[in-house]
Amino acid sequence: MSKYDCLKLENQLCFPLYACAKAVTRHYKPLLDEFDLTYTQYITMMVMWERKSASVKEIGEYLYLDSGTLTPVINKLESKGYIEKHRSDDDARGVVVSITEAGKKLRDKMVKVPEAMGGCVALTEEEAGELYTLLYKILKHFDEIDADE
Amino acid sequence: MSKYDCLKLENQLCFPLYACAKAVTRHYKPLLDEFDLTYTQYITMMVMWERKSASVKEIGEYLYLDSGTLTPVINKLESKGYIEKHRSDDDARGVVVSITEAGKKLRDKMVKVPEAMGGCVALTEEEAGELYTLLYKILKHFDEIDADE
DNA sequence: TACAATTAAATTGTATGCAATTTATTTTTA
DNA sequence: TAAAAATAAATTGCATACAATTTAATTGTA
Numbered sequence: 208m209s210k211y212d213c214l215k216l217e218n219q220l221c222f223p224l225y226a227c228a229k230a231v232t233r234h235y236k237p238l239l240d241e242f243d244l245t246y247t248q249y250i251t252m253m254v255m256w257e258r259k260s261a262s263v264k265e266i267g268e269y270l271y272l273d274s275g276t277l278t279p280v281i282n283k284l285e286s287k288g289y290i291e292k293h294r295s296d297d298d299a300r301g302v303v304v305s306i307t308e309a310g311k312k313l314r315d316k317m318v319k320v321p322e323a324m325g326g327c328v329a330l331t332e333e334e335a336g337e338l339y340t341l342l343y344k345i346l347k348h349f350d351e352i353d354a355d356e
Numbered sequence: 357m358s359k360y361d362c363l364k365l366e367n368q369l370c371f372p373l374y375a376c377a378k379a380v381t382r383h384y385k386p387l388l389d390e391f392d393l394t395y396t397q398y399i400t401m402m403v404m405w406e407r408k409s410a411s412v413k414e415i416g417e418y419l420y421l422d423s424g425t426l427t428p429v430i431n432k433l434e435s436k437g438y439i440e441k442h443r444s445d446d447d448a449r450g451v452v453v454s455i456t457e458a459g460k461k462l463r464d465k466m467v468k469v470p471e472a473m474g475g476c477v478a479l480t481e482e483e484a485g486e487l488y489t490l491l492y493k494i495l496k497h498f499d500e501i502d503a504d505e
Numbered sequence: 506t507a508c509a510a511t512t513a514a515a516t517t518g519t520a521t522g523c524a525a526t527t528t529a530t531t532t533t534t535a
Numbered sequence: 536t537a538a539a540a541a542t543a544a545a546t547t548g549c550a551t552a553c554a555a556t557t558t559a560a561t562t563g564t565a
Contacts, residue, residue: 394519394520394521395521396520396521396522397520421521421522421523422522422523422524424521424522424523424524424525425520425521425522425523428520428521429520429521432520447530447531448529448530448531449529449530449531450530
């Protein structure tokens with residue numbers, strides 16, 4: 208028992224979280240390569256499949272990303288033809304992103320991606336549920352911290 | 357119930373993992389800024405505090421990072437005076453990284469970092485334990501997948 | 506209504522991550 | 536043992552992340 212124990216990698220909760228998140232996105236890569244999408248582009252498409260249309264700000268709220276990250280991702284997805292950008296009529300500061308027909312079609316092909324990843328993650332249904340709950344509990348608390356400032 | 361449900365962000369386990377890991381490193385930042393260290397530099401120092409001396413390859417095995425990421429991190433830590441690099445005597449391909457006196461001293465000051473982060477994470481002792489176990493279970497399985505290739 | 510404060514995106518700069526390649530060295534093996 | 540294969544770091548190139556700044560537009564308010 209040393210006062211340095213809290214600085215040991217094996218006693219950290221943050222480290223396996225960080226390592227695990229990287230391992231997951233790394234294992235997504237070969238699946239997403241088939242569609243020529245990166246992980247960030249993929250989750251941006253997920254928002255678009257659900258919302259059909261959303262501002263950059265809204266997409267950022269869903270994904271916890273700012274315009275510095277999203278702008279190039281959105282431009283890339285636009286150049287691939289999956290989404291379109293146009294200035295908002297209501298508020299000329301805003302940019303509305305909407306899904307194209309090609310973007311909608313992509314969804315059919317990509318349903319196999321989460322299926323393939325599910326097989327990768329080696330948790331029981333119950334464990335996955337626990338993990339899900341714990342992660343969202345942490346995220347929710349950080350959201351609250353971020354709101355108070 | 358649609359066949360697209362698996363492509364919904366809220367049904368993904370990977371997404372909260374990704375978002376949570378980012379939220380954690382983001383909240384580390386103000387704590388680490390005081391020491392002029394990034395998160396990656398910080399966990400590299402953790403390995404050095406435990407090991408005193410290790411090759412780039414070994415550090416990478418601990419941290420799940422390759423030389424492409426580690427080389428600049430190690431160079432930065434060297435320029436700050438916390439570690440030193442020298443060619444290995446045994447194997448001239450390898451580089452041995454070892455901690456300096458300044459690096460050892462840093463440890464005393466940084467024990468307050470994990471303490472401060474602990475207060476941030478809002479889980480009970482028990483929940484933290486569960487999360488830890490689940491994350492390492494996933495990591496271990498990915499390690500096994502990666503070993504078979 | 507002017508004008509200050511705020512807001513939405515884009516831009517800029519720094520630091521990852523990681524695949525792929527290169528270079529130097531060591532190990533295998535024919 | 537000489538050539539081929541493998542290995543350790545470094546390098547290169549691309550795509551994030553994110554803080555900080557900039558630009559354009561909108562809101563709040565004196």
